[in-house]
Amino acid sequence: MTNAAGPSSLTFRDVTSADETVVKKLLEAAFPSDMEARLVHKLRHCGALVLEQVAVDGEGQILGHVAYSRVTPAAIGRAQGLQVACLAPVAVWPDRQRTGIGSALIRASLEKLKAMGEDLVLVLGHPAYYPRFGFDPVLARKVQGPYAGDAFMALALTDAGTRDLPIEVAFATPFEEFE
Numbered sequence: 001m002t003n004a005a006g007p008s009s010l011t012f013r014d015v016t017s018a019d020e021t022v023v024k025k026l027l028e029a030a031f032p033s034d035m036e037a038r039l040v041h042k043l044r045h046c047g048a049l050v051l052e053q054v055a056v057d058g059e060g061q062i063l064g065h066v067a068y069s070r071v072t073p074a075a076i077g078r079a080q081g082l083q084v085a086c087l088a089p090v091a092v093w094p095d096r097q098r099t100g101i102g103s104a105l106i107r108a109s110l111e112k113l114k115a116m117g118e119d120l121v122l123v124l125g126h127p128a129y130y131p132r133f134g135f136d137p138v139l140a141r142k143v144q145g146p147y148a149g150d151a152f153m154a155l156a157l158t159d160a161g162t163r164d165l166p167i168e169v170a171f172a173t174p175f176e177e178f179e
């Protein structure tokens with residue numbers, strides 16, 4: 001790892017199959033166990049990932065990773081047509097955390113999700129971190145599913161993402177072992 005890159009020299013791109021080994025190591029380094037690395041592997045190979053991106057420094061080194069998986073609205077009512085994604089996990093190498101990489105990656109990937117036509121993004125995460133990107137626990141109260149409470153937050157990327165609620169959702173199958 002180089003220490004030269006600050007957030008200003010970062011770029012963001014989709015993950016390729018050539019990145020998978022480094023991403024696995026990054027997830028294993030950032031989290032206490034290999035659960036998140038296994039989660040991403042399963043989401044990837046069951047076709048549940050909507051978007052998977054990395055933050056890369058000027059030398060091409062991967063510094064951060066984020067994954068978004070498909071969330072399925074219950075097939076009733078107007079929420080049926082909503083495109084809903086779940087942010088999880090996001091990770092930065094431990095020696096590079098708290099230097100703005102995670103925030104820059106989340107912002108860039110949310111822009112891409114918006115351009116892709118996603119309506120609503122859900123996250124189960126730290127209530128002090130995600131509101132800076134617009135995630136809101138109050139909006140998430142209109143999303144019924146396995147998660148609730150202040151750590152469960154939602155961000156609407158389109159008008160429909162706010163308007164066509166409440167909604168009942170199911171997360172991708174690999175999340176079941178985390179519930």
Ligand SMILES: CC(C)(COP(=O)(O)OP(=O)(O)OC[C@H]1O[C@@H](n2cnc3c(N)ncnc32)[C@H](O)[C@@H]1OP(=O)(O)O)[C@@H](O)C(=O)NCCC(=O)NCCS
Binds near residue numbers: 089
């Ligand atoms: C969470 C994570 C992706 C954030 O990326 P980052 O590049 O370190 O964060 P940034 O530099 O962009 O932002 C720093 C802010 O994040 C906060 N932050 C970092 N990790 C945090 C955590 N685990 N819980 C709460 N807040 C956290 C810092 O307090 C700081 O807040 P401040 O700006 O108010 O001081 C990174 O710290 C990480 O990989 N952590 C371990 C894995 C993890 O817990 N992922 C999230 C759950 S999926």
